[in-house]
Structure formats: structure tokens, C-alpha cells
Amino acid sequence: MVETSTPGATESAATTTRAASANASEASQSASEQKRRKCSGTPLEEKEVAQGLETLCPSWKVVGGNLSMEKSFVAKNFVKAMAWINAAAEAAEELNHHPDFHLTSYRNVKVVLQTHSAQALTAVDLELAQKLDAIPTEYSPKFLRENPHVRVVSAAVETADEVA
Ligand SMILES: C[C@H](O)[C@H](O)[C@H]1CNC2=NC(N)=NC(=O)C2=N1
Numbered sequence: 001m002v003e004t005s006t007p008g009a010t011e012s013a014a015t016t017t018r019a020a021s022a023n024a025s026e027a028s029q030s031a032s033e034q035k036r037r038k039c040s041g042t043p044l045e046e047k048e049v050a051q052g053l054e055t056l057c058p059s060w061k062v063v064g065g066n067l068s069m070e071k072s073f074v075a076k077n078f079v080k081a082m083a084w085i086n087a088a089a090e091a092a093e094e095l096n097h098h099p100d101f102h103l104t105s106y107r108n109v110k111v112v113l114q115t116h117s118a119q120a121l122t123a124v125d126l127e128l129a130q131k132l133d134a135i136p137t138e139y140s141p142k143f144l145r146e147n148p149h150v151r152v153v154s155a156a157v158e159t160a161d162e163v164a
Pocket residue numbers: 035036039040096097098099114115116117118
């Protein structure tokens with residue numbers, strides 16, 4: 001049987017493939033560009049940070065002259081502390097925005113946020129802080145007594161869990 005191919009068919013198929021792969025690489029470039037832009041956001045003014053903090057757990061405080069923010073808590077035990085840190089790591093990875101974690105005396109957790117590429121606080125720090133506040137944990141009873149506000153945050157999360 002004589003093979004017949006329409007003249008130019010292979011060329012147009014190759015062009016289509018090239019165009020498709022160009023679009024795909026453009027799409028992936030813009031996605032990683034978006035990620036990079038998100039992480040290298042514009043430094044927030046002090047009043048913007050203050051406004052952002054109003055929507056967050058009161059444990060957050062700005063340190064280093066508006067250049068980073070941190071919150072600390074005492075978990076019930078080492079396993080609860082590590083579980084929280086690992087859940088926080090998942091949230092950070094999803095945003096491609098990574099805090100500094102400090103775990104001392106087996107259950108004292110401190111998380112520090114800053115946008116390294118901007119050497120300042122940016123919107124993505126506030127976004128991640130909000131997600132970290134939503135991660136439930138069990139606190140040391142003494143810490144809860146001294147910081148009843150965290151119960152409200154965790155209670156809100158528990159309620160949400162109950163409803164969901
Ligand atoms: C290449 C990668 O997207 C960047 O290095 C991300 C990774 N995680 C990050 N995390 C934080 N906190 N700040 C950044 O600027 C940052 N940049």
C-alpha cells in the first residue's frame with residue numbers, strides 16, 4: 001500500500017506541538033513568577049502591619065522595628081508541639097513562604113515571620129500568620145490560664161471542626 005501523507009501535515013503538527021509546549025512553559029513561568037512576586041512582595045508600612053495584626057491571634061507581636069513578627073506558645077507536650085510545627089510547615093510550603101521555628105524546653109514553640117527577599121514584613125507574612133492561627137493544638141494548662149485569648153482562637157477552630 002502506498003503511504004500518502006498530506007504535504008505540510010508533519011510541519012503543522014510540529015508547529016502545534018511547539019506552540020503548545022511554548023504555552024505550557026509560559027504558563028509554568030508565570031506561575032513561578034507569581035510565586036516569586038508573592039514572596040518578594042512590597043514591605044508593609046507600620047500601620048498596615050498594625051491593621052493586619054488586628055485580624056490575628058493577639059499572641060503575635062512585631063519585633064525588630066516592623067521587620068518581623070513572632071508568636072510563642074507552650075504546647076501540652078513535645079508531640080503536640082512537633083505536630084503543630086509540622087502542620088505549620090505544610091501551610092508554609094503551600095504558600096512557598098517559610099517561617100523560622102524555634103522549639104525549646106521540649107514544648108515551647110516560637111514562630112517568626114519575615115519576607116526574607118524584602119527583609120521586611122509583606123502581605124504574605126500576614127496571610128501565613130492567619131493560616132498558622134487556624135492550626136489547632138493542645139496548650140499547656142498553665143499557658144492557657146495565663147493566655148485565655150488563645151482558647152478563643154482554638155475554640156473557634158474547634159467549633160469550626162464541630163460544624164464541618
Ligand atoms: C525561590 C523561593 O520561592 C524563595 O526563596 C522563597 C522561599 N520561601 C521564602 N520564605 C520567606 N519567609 N521569605 C522569602 O523571601 C521566601 N522566598
